[in-house]
Amino acid sequence: MKQKVGIGIDLGGTYIKYALGNQDGEILKEGKRPTDAQADSGRILEQISESIMDMVQFAHENKLSPSVVGIGTPGCVDVSKGMLKGSTPNFKSWKKVDIGLEIEKRVRIPAFIDNDANLMALAEARFGAARxxxxxxxxxxxxxxxxxxxxxxxxxxxxxxxxxxxxxxxxxxxxxxxxxxxxxxxxxxxxxxxxxxxxxxxxxxxxxxxxxxxxxxxxxxxxxxxxxxxxxxxxxxxxxxxxxxxxxxxxxxxxxxxxxxxxxxxxxxxxxxxxxxxxxxxxxxxxxxxxxxxxxxLGNKAGYIGAIALAFDQMNKSSEKVE
The missing domain is CATH 3.30.420.40 (ATPase, nucleotide binding domain)
Incomplete structure (x- = not known):
């Protein structure tokens, strides 16, 4: 049976860190690119999408198909809508952005969003120091x-x-x-x-x-x-x-x-x-x-490990509602 994989994004003021991983917290591929933090929200969304597509390409080369994307961002996030509610100091244009919807439009994969510190906590509790x-x-x-x-x-x-x-x-x-x-x-x-x-x-x-x-x-x-x-x-x-x-x-x-x-x-x-x-x-x-x-x-990996865990959790909840 082909393993389920997802993509995690950790959006930081200096770098976007990203990875392809599975539900067990195992990372199969990771990368990072500088964040254009002073750019408008469209450019930041573009950078996130480029990071996701890097992982999609690697996954396809290895006969895998990512089913979910999780994204950790600074700021207050309405998890039910996948939307950043307010602003955040490191990203001047990053305010009331419908991140989930915008990313899904670009990459055609369901995307789930949460605050970055929440995702660090989730990762450490599930796979790290508080397992x-x-x-x-x-x-x-x-x-x-x-x-x-x-x-x-x-x-x-x-x-x-x-x-x-x-x-x-x-x-x-x-x-x-x-x-x-x-x-x-x-x-x-x-x-x-x-x-x-x-x-x-x-x-x-x-x-x-x-x-x-x-x-x-x-x-x-x-x-x-x-x-x-x-x-x-x-x-x-x-x-x-x-x-x-x-x-x-x-x-x-x-x-x-x-x-x-x-x-x-x-x-x-x-x-x-x-x-x-x-x-x-x-x-x-x-x-x-x-x-x-x-x-x-988990160090610097906690953000994207938590993002992948969140994405699978939210996907599983959605599946249960449908059933």
Whole structure:
């Protein structure tokens, strides 16, 4: 029997990553192309379609026929309509785009859409670091903080698909202003830009000129390992706030796995240990039972693995309704 295959798209501000895979999370072929993020929505849709057709060609050469497409995009997605509801900072023209319909017109394959952080959570829960767990929280920490929540094996999206904005829960009263319009958001204290800002602030506080220019989170962690005092304070502050945020999530959702992905999570064991120490210190006793805070396993592949999983899930639901 010929195996069922689908195509997954992970739309990012820098690259479109895409793959051909099956229902078991196995990837048969993958690729990426630069995203023309400043172009109009028509051009971005064209790039997505080109990526899909790359995989269709490979599939046909190997006597396979993709039956579904899944697409992960930044922003709030109405999953029932396959439509992006609002705008997203990285794509100025990417607003209220009927992605599903437009892609189906171009490639003649059913297409299903969801938020990219949701799909990372789905992939990690089904095939990655939280495999076998029914209640899972996923945080992707990079330029911002994306979040995904799995409750009883299902993605939680909220009443209007705006749920699980975990990076925008407030963890500090009258805290720093956030790009979302709020104050004291988790993202303002634990994202990559926040860590860099902490580091420079500690330098200035000691009467030093902030620098060097172009410093990265990776640099900060390397300096931390070398005993740099400002890097040590930066790691202490950022892991503390992330731990406090995760303690809140433990109390609210009572998961058994909390998965941390993104560039900041690449700091290694010392980072996760410090986050865990704070989270377990502030979580309620019953909420701590059988919980582990772990690093994401699927890395940059999580987006398109989750997109393929979503597409098959949605296709199967559609088939059940017809029957």
């Amino acid at each position: 076998g767990h029914q209640n899972v929280i996923c945080l992707t920490i990079g330029t911002g903080i994306g979040g995904g929540v799995i409750i009883n094996g299902n993605l939680y999206r909220g009443s209007h698909y705006a749920g699980a904005e975990l990076g925008h829960m407030s963890i500090k009263v009258n805290g720093l202003k956030c790009r979302c319009g709020g104050q004291g958001c988790l993202e303002r204290y634990t994202s990559a830009p926040a860590m860099i800002a902490h580091y420079k602030k500690f330098q200035r506080g000691a009467g030093q000129n902030p620098g060097p220019e172009g410093i990265t989170v990776k640099d900060i962690f390397n300096m931390f390992k070398s005993g740099d005092p400002y890097a040590a304070k930066t790691v202490e502050v950022s892991t503390y706030y992330l731990g406090r945020g995760i303690a809140n999530l433990m109390n609210i959702f009572n998961p058994t796995r909390i998965v941390i992905g993104g560039g900041v999570a690449d700091a290694g064991k010392v980072y996760l240990d410090k986050v865990s120490e704070t989270a377990f210190a502030f979580a309620m006793e019953n909420a701590k039972e059988n919980v582990k805070i772990v690093k994401a396993k």
